[in-house]
Amino acid sequence: MSFKKTVTNFITNAKGFKFLPLIVYILLGAIMFSSMYSNVKPEKLNLELLEISEQTIRSPYTIEDKASTEKKQKDAENEVEDVYTLNTDYAANRVDLVTSIFESVTEVNEEIEDDYTKRFQAWEKEPEEERGEAPKKETLEGKLKLLNSKLPKDITSALSGSVFTALLEVSSDQLSRAKDSTVTAVNNIMNTRIPASDIENAKSKIDQELKYANVDSNVKQAITELAKYAVIQNVFFDTEATEEKKQQARDAVESIRILQGQIIVEEGDLITKEIYRQLQLLGFLNSGNALQPFIGLLLLILLIISAVIYYFQEGIPKSRNRNTYVLIFGIIFSVTLVLMKTISLFQQIDYSEIGYIVPVAMGPLLVRLLINERVAIVSSMIFAVCGSIIFNEGITGTLNFSIGLYYLFSSLAGVLFLSKYNRRGKILQAGLFVSFVNIIINASILLLKNGSYTQLEVGSYLIMAVVSGIIAAVLTIGLLPFFEAGFGILSTMRLIELSNPNHPLLRKILTETPGTYHHSVMVANLSDSACEAIGANGLLARVASYYHDIGKTKRPQFFIENQLNIDNPHDKIAPQLSKNIIISHATDGAEYLRKHKMPKEFIDIAEQHHGTTLLKFFYFKAKENSEHEIAESEYRYPGPKAQTKESAIIGIADSVEAAVRSLPNPTPAKIKSLVTSIISDRLQDGQFNECDITLKELDIVAKSLCETLHGFFHSRIEYPDSTGQKVKEA
Structure with a gap:
C-alpha cells in the first residue's frame, strides 16, 4: 500500500472518529507545553558565595528588593535630626515667678510697716504715766521669717538669704527699678531658644542684661542671682514631631x-x-518554587485550548465535518509552532532577534483559506502569545512583547487581506502586504525603544520583515494543495482546478452529452451571478453546476438537450419507465461523483438540485393513460430538498434555463414571468424549507437570473443574405 493511500485512509477513518477532537486538543496542549517548556523552566545554577560566576x-x-529598600529607608531615617519644640509659655511663667517674688517682698514691707504704725498709734494713745517703752520696728530677721512663710520652700532653698536681705532692705523706689530690670532681663532671655545644653550660656547673658540696672551694687547682685534662677530650659525634645519627620523621610524613599x-x-x-x-x-x-512556572504555563495552555474549542463549536457549522477542520487546525498549528521553536534555537548563536524572520503568517493564512476567518484571527493571537514566550531572549519565564506584537500584526495583516480575496495570485499579494506591515511594525518597535542602532542592524530588521512575509506566502501556496487533496477540502484553489475543462469528468460530459454540457455551462453562469448577488459562494455554484447533471451521461439520449436529430425515446416507453430514467440522473450523478472522490458539496448539489419536485409531464401523462388513481409521490424526485443557498439557486437556474430555452420567442417580459413562476412554484411546493434562503434573497435571485438571461437571449438584427432573404445575426 502506498504512503499516499495510507494517509488518505487514515484521514478518511479519522473524519468519523468520535474522540478525534479530544485527541487533537490534547496533542496541541502537549506540543505547546514541550515547545515552551525550556523557556519557562527555572535555570539550575551552581552558585556559591565568593566564587567566580561561570555565566x-x-x-x-x-x-x-525589600532588603535594599529597607536599608535605604533606615539611612534616610537616621539622617533626620531630632525635633525640639520651644515652649513659649515658659517665658511668661518665669516672669510671673519673678514678679511674685518682688510682690511678696513689697507685701512683707507693707505688712511690717502697717503693724508698726498700728502699734505705735496704740502706744501714743496710752497715758504717759502708763506708757512703756516705745514700739520698735521689726528686725530684718523677722522680715526674712515672714517672707519665707510667703514663698514656696523650693524658692527659698534655691536662693541665698542675701538675695532676700538685699531686697527687703532696699527702698521702694529701688525695689521697683530692680523689679523692672529683672523682669525685662528674664523675659528677654526666656524668649530665646534655651536647650538643656545651653542653660549656662543663657544664664551668663543675665549679667549683660543687668549690667546697666540703676540700683545699688548689692541689689544688682541680688537681682542677678534671682534672674539666673528664673532662667531655665524652654526647648524640649518632641517625640511625635520627630517620628512624623522620620516617617516622611521613609515615605520619600522610592522602592528599589x-x-x-x-x-x-x-x-x-x-x-x-x-x-x-x-x-x-x-x-x-x-528550588522550592520550581513548579510555579509550569503551573502558569499549563493554565495558559488550558485557556488557549478552551478558546479554540469554543470557536470550533460556534464557528464551524454542523453541516461541515468538524473532525476534518479540527485535524487541519491541529496540523497547521503544530507545523507553525515547530517552525517557530526550531528557528528560536538559533538564538544560541548570540543573535536573539532571529525571531523576526519566522513566517508566522503562514499558519493564519492557511487557517483562513481552509477553515474560516474567525478561527484565523484567534490563531493569530495564540501565535503571538506563544512567540512572546518562545523568543524571550534567553530570560526564562519572561515575555518578549516586541516579538508578540510583531507576530500579531503580521498574522492579522494576512488574514484581513484575504478576507475579500481567495485567488491563488492574491496569496502572494497577501505575503507582500504582510511584508509591508512587518516593516511598519519593526520600525515602530525600534523607534519606541529609542535605542541606538547601526545601519547594519536596521537593514537586518527590514530584510527579516520582508523575508518573513514572502516565505509565509510561498509556504501557504505550497502547502495548500496537500491539505486540499488530503482532506478533500473545497477551497478556492481546488474549485479553480475542478473548473478546468480538461478535467476527466468534464471531458466525459462534453464528449458524451454535449447538450448537457452546454446546459450546465448556462446554469453555471446563471447560478454564479445569482449567488454573488445574495452573498453566497458564486464560485462553488459555478463549478458545481458543471457537474450537477453528470448522471445524464448514463443514458444521454433520454434527455431532450442531447436528442439531436433523433426521435424522443420517451414516446415509445411507459411514463413510469420514463419517470424512473429521468429521476435516476440525480442519484446516478451523486453516486458517480462519490465514486470519483469529488467534493461532498458537489455530491450534495447533484442530489438536491431537483429536491422533491414533481415530474409534471410524465405524471399527467400517466394519469391520462391509467384507469386508476396515480399517487403524486411516485412521480417526485427522492430528494433531499436543497440544504444550502447554492443548491437552491442551482435548482432554480436549472429549471429556468431549460424552460427559457423552450420559449419560441423569449422576450424580457416572458423571461421575467417564467422566472417568477418557477420560483413561486418551488416556494409553494416547500422546496426551500430546509435551507436558510430568505424571500428577499429569492427576489434578488429572480432579478439576477432575468438580467443574465436578457444577455443570453438579446434581440438580434436581421440582415438580408445574398439571395435577398433576411437572416438574424447574433
Whole structure:
C-alpha cells in the first residue's frame, strides 16, 4: 500500500472518529507545553558565595528588593535630626515667678510697716504715766521669717538669704527699678531658644542684661542671682514631631527594584554577599518554587485550548465535518509552532532577534483559506502569545512583547487581506502586504525603544520583515494543495482546478452529452451571478453546476438537450419507465461523483438540485393513460430538498434555463414571468424549507437570473443574405 493511500485512509477513518477532537486538543496542549517548556523552566545554577560566576545572569522578572529598600529607608531615617519644640509659655511663667517674688517682698514691707504704725498709734494713745517703752520696728530677721512663710520652700532653698536681705532692705523706689530690670532681663532671655545644653550660656547673658540696672551694687547682685534662677530650659525634645519627620523621610524613599533583564552578575565576576542575596531573592538558589512556572504555563495552555474549542463549536457549522477542520487546525498549528521553536534555537548563536524572520503568517493564512476567518484571527493571537514566550531572549519565564506584537500584526495583516480575496495570485499579494506591515511594525518597535542602532542592524530588521512575509506566502501556496487533496477540502484553489475543462469528468460530459454540457455551462453562469448577488459562494455554484447533471451521461439520449436529430425515446416507453430514467440522473450523478472522490458539496448539489419536485409531464401523462388513481409521490424526485443557498439557486437556474430555452420567442417580459413562476412554484411546493434562503434573497435571485438571461437571449438584427432573404445575426 502506498504512503499516499495510507494517509488518505487514515484521514478518511479519522473524519468519523468520535474522540478525534479530544485527541487533537490534547496533542496541541502537549506540543505547546514541550515547545515552551525550556523557556519557562527555572535555570539550575551552581552558585556559591565568593566564587567566580561561570555565566552572565539576568533577572527573569521585575521584583522589589525589600532588603535594599529597607536599608535605604533606615539611612534616610537616621539622617533626620531630632525635633525640639520651644515652649513659649515658659517665658511668661518665669516672669510671673519673678514678679511674685518682688510682690511678696513689697507685701512683707507693707505688712511690717502697717503693724508698726498700728502699734505705735496704740502706744501714743496710752497715758504717759502708763506708757512703756516705745514700739520698735521689726528686725530684718523677722522680715526674712515672714517672707519665707510667703514663698514656696523650693524658692527659698534655691536662693541665698542675701538675695532676700538685699531686697527687703532696699527702698521702694529701688525695689521697683530692680523689679523692672529683672523682669525685662528674664523675659528677654526666656524668649530665646534655651536647650538643656545651653542653660549656662543663657544664664551668663543675665549679667549683660543687668549690667546697666540703676540700683545699688548689692541689689544688682541680688537681682542677678534671682534672674539666673528664673532662667531655665524652654526647648524640649518632641517625640511625635520627630517620628512624623522620620516617617516622611521613609515615605520619600522610592522602592528599589531589580528590573527584568537587569544583569545581576556578569561572567567572570565575583559573587559577593550582596549579589548572592539578590540571586536568592530571584529564586536562583531556591528550588522550592520550581513548579510555579509550569503551573502558569499549563493554565495558559488550558485557556488557549478552551478558546479554540469554543470557536470550533460556534464557528464551524454542523453541516461541515468538524473532525476534518479540527485535524487541519491541529496540523497547521503544530507545523507553525515547530517552525517557530526550531528557528528560536538559533538564538544560541548570540543573535536573539532571529525571531523576526519566522513566517508566522503562514499558519493564519492557511487557517483562513481552509477553515474560516474567525478561527484565523484567534490563531493569530495564540501565535503571538506563544512567540512572546518562545523568543524571550534567553530570560526564562519572561515575555518578549516586541516579538508578540510583531507576530500579531503580521498574522492579522494576512488574514484581513484575504478576507475579500481567495485567488491563488492574491496569496502572494497577501505575503507582500504582510511584508509591508512587518516593516511598519519593526520600525515602530525600534523607534519606541529609542535605542541606538547601526545601519547594519536596521537593514537586518527590514530584510527579516520582508523575508518573513514572502516565505509565509510561498509556504501557504505550497502547502495548500496537500491539505486540499488530503482532506478533500473545497477551497478556492481546488474549485479553480475542478473548473478546468480538461478535467476527466468534464471531458466525459462534453464528449458524451454535449447538450448537457452546454446546459450546465448556462446554469453555471446563471447560478454564479445569482449567488454573488445574495452573498453566497458564486464560485462553488459555478463549478458545481458543471457537474450537477453528470448522471445524464448514463443514458444521454433520454434527455431532450442531447436528442439531436433523433426521435424522443420517451414516446415509445411507459411514463413510469420514463419517470424512473429521468429521476435516476440525480442519484446516478451523486453516486458517480462519490465514486470519483469529488467534493461532498458537489455530491450534495447533484442530489438536491431537483429536491422533491414533481415530474409534471410524465405524471399527467400517466394519469391520462391509467384507469386508476396515480399517487403524486411516485412521480417526485427522492430528494433531499436543497440544504444550502447554492443548491437552491442551482435548482432554480436549472429549471429556468431549460424552460427559457423552450420559449419560441423569449422576450424580457416572458423571461421575467417564467422566472417568477418557477420560483413561486418551488416556494409553494416547500422546496426551500430546509435551507436558510430568505424571500428577499429569492427576489434578488429572480432579478439576477432575468438580467443574465436578457444577455443570453438579446434581440438580434436581421440582415438580408445574398439571395435577398433576411437572416438574424447574433
